[in-house]
Amino acid sequence: GVFQDGTLKLRGVEVRRRDTPAFISQTQLEVIKALANEPADPSPETSKLPLIIALLRRQLAALRAGRIPLEALLISQKLSRTLDKYRTPSPVARAVAQLEAAGKSTTPGQRIRFLYTLGKPGVHAWDLPHSPNPASIDLARYSELFLRAASSVLGPFGVRE
Structure with a gap:
């Protein structure tokens, strides 16, 4: 209105x-x-x-x-629980798994930024040390x-x- x-x-x-x-x-x-x-x-x-x-x-x-900058495509979701509490990993949980594998710590309540990508795992955590390949974005x-x-x-x- x-x-x-x-x-x-x-x-x-x-x-x-x-x-x-x-x-x-x-x-x-x-x-x-x-x-x-x-x-x-x-x-x-x-x-x-x-x-x-x-x-x-x-x-x-x-x-x-x-032609859209990757920053404008970011998804930002709140991590609702620790990674081990997810039975079926949601996109945010898969992004957290990437971050933790890269040595970054996360806590429930934290906002996690990621992009949807093609293939497994279907996401790319934004705060990883390496940038995603633009060709891998799930347009x-x-x-x-x-x-x-x-x-x-x-x-x-x-x-x-």
């Missing part, structure tokens, strides 16, 4: 989540701001939806082409996250992926 002073009230969207990559949050916020300025009953000539969809297509093309997974975020704000307007 939009308050009378123009500020936005955001609930239930990815931009509010701490684990959403900055690239996706920033794009979703741009879309929300554009929609907030949309007339209540826009005509085809005044609707901003075509411009919004064009923006999303450009951003998605940039993502799929690998399909990031595309899925991007489209989900776009759909959550455009779905009520009848826009589908």
Whole structure:
């Protein structure tokens, strides 16, 4: 919603989540701001939806082409327990295993930053001594996250992926 002073009230969207990559949050916020300025009953000539969809297509093309900085794709999740307490290792647990194998200590409650990658283990902990290979980034997974975020704000307007 939009308050009378123009500020936005955001609930239930990815931009509010701490684990959403900055690239996706920033794009979703741009879309929300554009929609907030949309007339209540826009005509085809005044609707901003075509411009919004064009923006999303450009951003998605940039993502799929690998033109987004890795820092903007970081996932940041809180480690909820020690590594040995995970029965099935979540992405954050797999990133912690990498960090601990590199001699870095972690504690429950700590935020762990990682990137989704292709192949096993499916993640690359950001604070490892070596940088990830940009070709190993799982762009399909990031595309899925991007489209989900776009759909959550455009779905009520009848826009589908």
